[in-house]
Amino acid sequence: MADAPTAPRRTLYPPIEPYRTGRLDVGDGHSLYWEQxxxxxxxxxxFLHGGPGAGISTDHRRQFDPxxxxxxxxxxxxxxxxxxxxSLEANTTWHLVEDIERxxxxxxxxxxxxxxxxxxxxxxxAYAQTHPDRTTELVLRGIFTFRQSELDWLYRQGANEIFPDKWDEFLELIPEAERDDLVAAYHRRLTGDDPAAQLAAAKAWSKWEGETVTLLPNPHFIEEFTEDRFAIAIARIENHYMINKGWLAEGQLIADAGKLKGIPGVIIQGRYDCCTPPATxxxxxxxxxxxxxxxVPDGGHLYNEPGVLDGLIRATDRFAGR
Incomplete structure (x- = not known):
């Protein structure tokens, strides 16, 4: 597959406000905020945001012709x-698939x-393979499927060789005796009873991910990732999903790709994505x-990098008339 063209590039549509908002009680104590x-x-x-645990932003609305x-x-x-x-209670991939249907x-x-x-x-x-009859098209970016090789890339061997200085910062919080399984070591701290230890672990976990997602360093982005409330949510929920391997069998989403037959799809993948490498x-x-x-020949992981965003906007524009 040839690399995507680099110019001229599309950008976000102008800012818009929701015409409708609400909350959905999905049971188990969870209430979801939604907007149209x-x-x-x-x-x-x-629109399905990342993380898990990151949440939506006003710019996410702007990837579609309003x-x-x-x-x-x-x-x-x-x-x-x-x-x-x-909250980690009743928070799994399959709970979220049900939420999307509601x-x-x-x-x-x-x-x-x-x-x-x-x-x-x-x-x-996961949603499209469960509900192919409800899915008209798929637009995807930075593919991640919870295979062990993908988890190992981020938390054992792979990204650490590209970001060795940032990796050492990530290791600092964990004693050497626990470093054979960093996901488990961080899980103990992120789910422990010590709020200070939990926050420290959350900031370290979130910062490590933040370092890997941009093609070029972005201090402002790291500030956002290490803000207390954001870090606690993304670190706890993300780690919860990682330690449970997304409640997916090894290789499940790729093995079941045949269920997507007949659904038009586009994947926009940064060539230099160090968070979710192109192999997946x-x-x-x-x-x-x-x-x-x-x-995308000059793309990393984030949706708003110029080449990645260009590909995404072109994909949503193409499907708008179907």
Missing amino acids: CGNPDGKPVV ARYNILLFDQRGCGQSTPHA LREIADVERWMVYGGSWGSTLAL AWDLKKAWPEVELNF
Whole structure:
């Protein structure tokens, strides 16, 4: 697959406000914040944010033509404006798949496009493979599927060789005797009873990820990732999903790619994505030949890097008229 073109590049649509917001009680003590933006009569799309645990932002709305799309965005369990904050109870991939279906009913649509990046791509694949009859198209970025090799890349061997100085910072909190399983070591601290230790672990966990997701260093981005409330949610929830391997069998989402047959799809993948390396996107492409895979030659992991964003906007524009 050839690398995507680099110019001229598309950018975000102008800022918009929701025309409708609400909360959904999904049981187990969880209440989800959701919003709809754009054209109420437009093409339905659900936006699935990353993390897990990151939440939605106002810029996420702007990846879709507001005149042509009816956009539903929501904060997944435990993050953003959803409550309770940073909760791990009844918070699994399959709970979220059920939540998406409940939100589809609130949106009063039969089928919709599913858009997800990073962890959002995992959730999008899980949803589409469970409900292919409800999925019109898939737009995915930074493919992640919870295979052991992908977990090892971030937390054992791989990204540490590209960011050795940042890796050493990540290790500092963990005694050498516990470093054979960093996900488990951080889990003990993120779920422990000491609030100070929990926050320190959350900041270290979130900062390590923040260092790997940008093509070039971005101090402002690291500040956002280490803000107390954000760090607690993303670190606790993300680690909870990592230690449970997303409640997925090894290789499940790629093995089940045949369930996506007939669903048009586009993958935008940064060539130099050090958080979710391109090998996973390539493996998914081989298992799902119909999908269009575009490698961005100067792209990392984040959706708002110029080349990655260009590819995403072009994909949403292309599907807007279907």
